[in-house]
Amino acid sequence: MHNHAIMMQLEVNEVTVAYDGKVVIEQVSFALEPGRIGCLLGPSGCGKTSLLRAIAGFEPVRQGEIKLQGKVVSRVHAMLAPERRRVGMVFQDFALFPHLSVEKNVAFGLQHLPARQRNTRVAELLALVGMSELANVYPHQLSGGQQQRVALIRAMAPRPDILLMDEPFSSMDAELREQLAREVRVLLKRDGITAVLVTHDQIEAFAMADVIGVVGDRRLRQWDSGYRIYHNPADRFVADFVGQGVMLPGRVLDKQRIEIELGVVEGPVPESCQAGCPIEVLLRPDDVIHDDASELKLEVKEKAFRGAEYLYTLKLPSGQAILCMVQSHHNHQVGEMIGVHLAMDDLAVFPLKPEDAARMAANNTTQHEAH
């Protein structure tokens, strides 16, 4: 599947990590091309940080292997020491040395260089993040954002083969996060640095990464672009964790078409689903387009103002609720009927789990009996 003509900068092959005999990440595989920024996205406690620490060489792997530039650095019972891996790491708490000035912190990993080259590199990096004036200041005198930048350029300074970032923006204000994430992306891209970021914040992941891996419940669920993670989630966990949306029950008509309450939608249907088989379709708020001309009118049940847009909750005749994102110029009242149409370019279809199917069947019977 990977294009082997390009040498991968990082390869993680079926890696399992365990602490005290408890598996925290299981059978994870992915690869990253040089210069790309990858992101491990998942809820806290899903094992993503353990995976990052295994790449850095702080945790041994229980199974599988990790390769940097084609060279195995970790496998069962054998690991290269972190100081010999040429990885840079940005820690959640930044881990700046409080006894060293900003300049000395950045120079910490450059001791092997002659003084002149070292000073040049430090000056260049400080200029890159606009902190040349703060070279002689100590970390505790810096703001959070400044500390973050110092931690970043300190890790970048020795030109590591890969840069690892563990929740680097988690201590920032929400408004600052996305902006910093974009800034850091620009810096990394300018230097062509390969990086892996760990975060629980999807906005950060979208802002920064070329490719995102959603981690949940010890496994890598999907390794894909942000767009596909959002519109083509590989499983219910990804669909649920990333973005908003509702699962709409439906029935398979044939290999291309599915019938849902709002009509018939077209798209690839999973192999395992026969015609007539009950399934669920993921409906994102941006799949439902407000359209006064549409014949399909739905009642507004709730509305939430988001600034640029309104998030309406609309009620289908069956009582099922769906979400609809509309530009905020369209201000409708609760109880009003508004016209919508569907724009589902990508269809995310999930077969019902057997027990859910049974439950729904039972519900249908009771409803029929009630009639």
Place this chain on the structure above:
Amino acid sequence: MMRSLSYWSITTTVIALLLGIPACVIVANIFVPAGDVWRHLVDTVLQDYVTNSLLLMVGVTIGSLFLGVISAWLVTMLEFPGRRLFEWALLLPMAIPAYIIAYTYTGMLDFAGPVQTSLRELTGWGYGEYWFPEIRSIEGAAIMLALVLYPYVYLMARAAFISQSLCVLDVSRSLGNGPWRTFFNVALPLARPAIAAGLSLVLMETLADYGTVQYFGISTFTTGIFRTWYGLDNAPAAAQLATILLMFVLVLLTLERYSRRRARYHYTSRRHQEIHRIQLQGWHKPMASLFCFGTVLLGFLLPAGQLTLWAIDTAGAMLNSKFFTLVMHSLELASLAALLTLCVSLVLGYGRRLEPGPTVNIAVRAAGMGYAVPGTVIAIGVIIPFGWLDNTIDGWMRAQFGVSTGLLLSGSMAGLLFAYLVRFMAVSLNAVETGLGRITPSMDEAARSMGYPPRHIMGKVHIPMLKGSLLTAILLVFVDVLKELPATLILRPFNFNTLAVRAYELASDERLADSASASLAIVMAGILPVILLSRSIAQSRHHDAT
């Protein structure tokens, strides 16, 4: 990995066990029959020991709460002239050991002292014609101890008042409670666990005190242990008395631990705001200043001033080469003990850092318990096993080689150093662990990811970051050893005098003025940790403000 794992747990456990020897020896002695002596003690003096110790504790509790809580409240919550000065000056009495303040006040208030002399000159009364409070009494001892021990309560209460979420106090005000009601109904109850923790430290020191009660002729456990050990020459009986004392200590220790745990959950908010101190008006203003000034005056200025006067008076006779030897002995002993304690506490601290596990945690915790054990008890607990070891070695050497090694251990400084190690381990350990705590694991990892192997991280990161903490650890133990009296008295090598022992001997001979130079030297050294403490307080306030 596995090997280094067990290496640390073994090392820390062995250290903890070694440091636990004195307490174990003492407790084990309850099974050694002490014969008639014990029955004699129970029949005659035990009751006194218990009563006097309890009365003393009650008195010190009242005194130290009164001084400590009120002054802490005043300097944290109110604004009055001299507040910033008093904030650290209120710590000064910590520099004076209880026995020294007792000697000083006795010298001042005795029949022949300056106070009574001028009283007689003024009124023309003669001996026996007037009543004057007797300082050499339980009340007197309680006042002396409270005057120098209240800073423990002050420190804890002050920290508690500062970290109390101000929102809580504001809520109380907004619900219609005035400042005083807010203090009694909200601030004080919230600070109670912290105050209790401070108080239990005060009471541990009270129980451990030997110099004051001995000088005032009050029979308590510590003096009883001395008397049984030296007067009756009965080791098991002394150890059994010590066991009862240890049980008192255990109660206090439990109280302290329990209070500290509760104190942690008593703050509802972590947010710190700038405290808006209440500006005192009218006559309240000088009252607040007066209270703080009076406390510092009685606890430090007056005794220190008197000591200085005496020291100047007797300088010609006392400041000779003998005094110089005394100082050298004290410095030598204190620096040796401080370095030794530092090394062991570094081993323990690193053990806990590199392999945090239940075994290591318990071992490190146990190794720090000596601070609660009175010096007298530790001394007896050291001398019994050391004496046994000496006799065993001596017997074996004589049988094998016909050479007598004599008192190899108990006659040398080894016993004394070991006792200091047990008693002051917690002080050093605390400083080391605080320092190590500042080096987060991610700093080690950051250094490694930048190409430094573990052995270089020590020199590049740890030592520069630990320097301050290590100096603090050395200084604190150094001063504590200088001040320590009972264990030094019991365990010092023959004819080996220190400043504390000399002050004690001269005072016991009623040569109070002559003892002043030794006492003053101890007090001056004692000011160093106070400066350190007040600096860290000033820093913490700075951080609160930013």
